[in-house]
Amino acid sequence: MRVTIKKRSKKAGLPPGTPIHIGEKKSERTRVTLFDYDEQQVQEKEIDSVDECLLFKGRPTTTWINVTGLHQVETLEQLNGCFGLHPLVLEDILNTDQRPKMEDFGDYVYIVLRMLTLDKEKKNEIVSEQVSIILGSTFVLTFQEKEEDFFDPIRDRLRNGKGRLRKMGADYLVHALLDAVVDHYFVVMESLGEWIEDLEEELVTRPTPATLQVLHHLKREMIFLRKSVWPLREVIASLERGESPLVKKATLIYLRDVYDHTIQVIDTIETFRDMLSGMLDIYLSSISNRMNEIMKVLTIIATIFIPLTFVVGLYGMNFKYMPELEWPWGYPLVLSLMLGVTVFMLYYFRRKKWI
Numbered sequence: 001m002r003v004t005i006k007k008r009s010k011k012a013g014l015p016p017g018t019p020i021h022i023g024e025k026k027s028e029r030t031r032v033t034l035f036d037y038d039e040q041q042v043q044e045k046e047i048d049s050v051d052e053c054l055l056f057k058g059r060p061t062t063t064w065i066n067v068t069g070l071h072q073v074e075t076l077e078q079l080n081g082c083f084g085l086h087p088l089v090l091e092d093i094l095n096t097d098q099r100p101k102m103e104d105f106g107d108y109v110y111i112v113l114r115m116l117t118l119d120k121e122k123k124n125e126i127v128s129e130q131v132s133i134i135l136g137s138t139f140v141l142t143f144q145e146k147e148e149d150f151f152d153p154i155r156d157r158l159r160n161g162k163g164r165l166r167k168m169g170a171d172y173l174v175h176a177l178l179d180a181v182v183d184h185y186f187v188v189m190e191s192l193g194e195w196i197e198d199l200e201e202e203l204v205t206r207p208t209p210a211t212l213q214v215l216h217h218l219k220r221e222m223i224f225l226r227k228s229v230w231p232l233r234e235v236i237a238s239l240e241r242g243e244s245p246l247v248k249k250a251t252l253i254y255l256r257d258v259y260d261h262t263i264q265v266i267d268t269i270e271t272f273r274d275m276l277s278g279m280l281d282i283y284l285s286s287i288s289n290r291m292n293e294i295m296k297v298l299t300i301i302a303t304i305f306i307p308l309t310f311v312v313g314l315y316g317m318n319f320k321y322m323p324e325l326e327w328p329w330g331y332p333l334v335l336s337l338m339l340g341v342t343v344f345m346l347y348y349f350r351r352k353k354w355i
Contacts, residue, residue, distance in 0.1 A: 023096030026146035027069030035064040050078035063139040100231040114228040
C-alpha cells in the first residue's frame with residue numbers, strides 16, 4: 001500500500017529552516033549539471049564543485065543548473081549559499097512530500113510540482129517525484145529526486161538551437177520545464193484510460209473479487225493523482241497573471257497554454273473518478289445479477305424435484321395393500337409420470353419466460 005504521508009519524526013523539535021532530507025534515496029549520488037546559453041552559444045558541463053556556479057552568477061546569459069539526488073544535504077547547502085536562497089526554501093526542497101505551490105521572494109520565485117509516471121512492474125502504480133524550480137532574473141535552478149530525467153528533450157532543444165528557447169530568457173525556460181511536466185501527465189492519463197476501459201469491460205462480463213481489488217487500487221490512485229495535480233492549477237495561474245516582474249509579457253501567452261493543458265488534465269481526472277464511482281455500482285449490480293441467475297437455476301431445479309419427490313415418497317410407503325405394487329407395468333408407468341411432469345414444468349417455465 002502506498003505511503004501517503006512521509007515520516008517527519010526526525011524534524012520534531014528542530015527550528016524552521018533546518019536542512020534535513022525527508023523521503024526516499026532515489027539516486028546513488030548527487031549530480032549537478034549546468035547549461036549556460038544565449039542565442040549565439042551554449043555551454044554544457046557537469047559540475048564537480050558547487051563553487052564553480054559562482055563563475056556563472058550574474059552573467060548576461062541564461063544559466064540552468066539541475067541537481068539530481070537530494071540526499072547529500074551539504075551540496076544543496078553550498079548551492080543555497082551561492083544564490084542566497086532563504087533557508088525555508090532549502091527545507092522545502094529537501095522535504096519531498098510538498099504539495100504543488102509557488103512562493104515569490106522578490107528576487108526569485110520558488111515553484112514545487114510533481115512529476116508523475118506509471119510503474120508497470122508494480123501493477124501500474126503511479127510514481128510521484130518532487131521537482132523544485134527556482135526562477136531568477138538570469139538563472140534557473142531545478143532539483144529532482146532521481147536521475148530518470150524527463151527534461152532531456154529541453155536539453156536537446158538547447159543544444160540544437162531549435163525554436164525560441166535560446167532566444168528568450170530564464171522565464172521561458174521555466175515555461176518549457178512546466179510544459180514538459182504537464183505534457184507527461186497526458187501520457188499517464190492515456191495509460192490509465194485504457195486500463196479503466198478494460199476494467200469496465202471485465203466488470204460487465206466476468207466480475208471477480210480480484211476485479212474489486214483493482215477497482216479499489218484505481219480509486220486510491222485517482223485520489224493521489226488529484227492531490228498531485230489539482231494545486232498546480234493555482235501555481236500556473238499565479239505565474240500567468242504576470243504578478244512577478246521575473247516573468248516577461250512575451251512568456252505569459254505560453255504560460256496560458258500550459259494552464260489550459262492543466263485544466264484538461266484535471267477534467268480528465270474528475271471524469272475518471274466519476275467513472276470509477278459508477279463502476280463500483282456496476283460491480284455490485286453484476287454480482288447481484290449473477291447471484292440472481294444462480295438462485296433462479298437452483299429454484300427451478302428444486303421446483304421440478306418437488307412433485308417428483310412427492311411421487312417417490314408416496315410409493316415409498318410401507319403399506320401392505322397398495323394395488324399399484326402388483327401391477328406389471330406399475331414401475332414404467334411411474335417413471336413415465338415423473339418424466340411427463342418434468343417436461344410439463346419445463347414447458348410452463350419456458351412459456352412464462354422464466355428460463
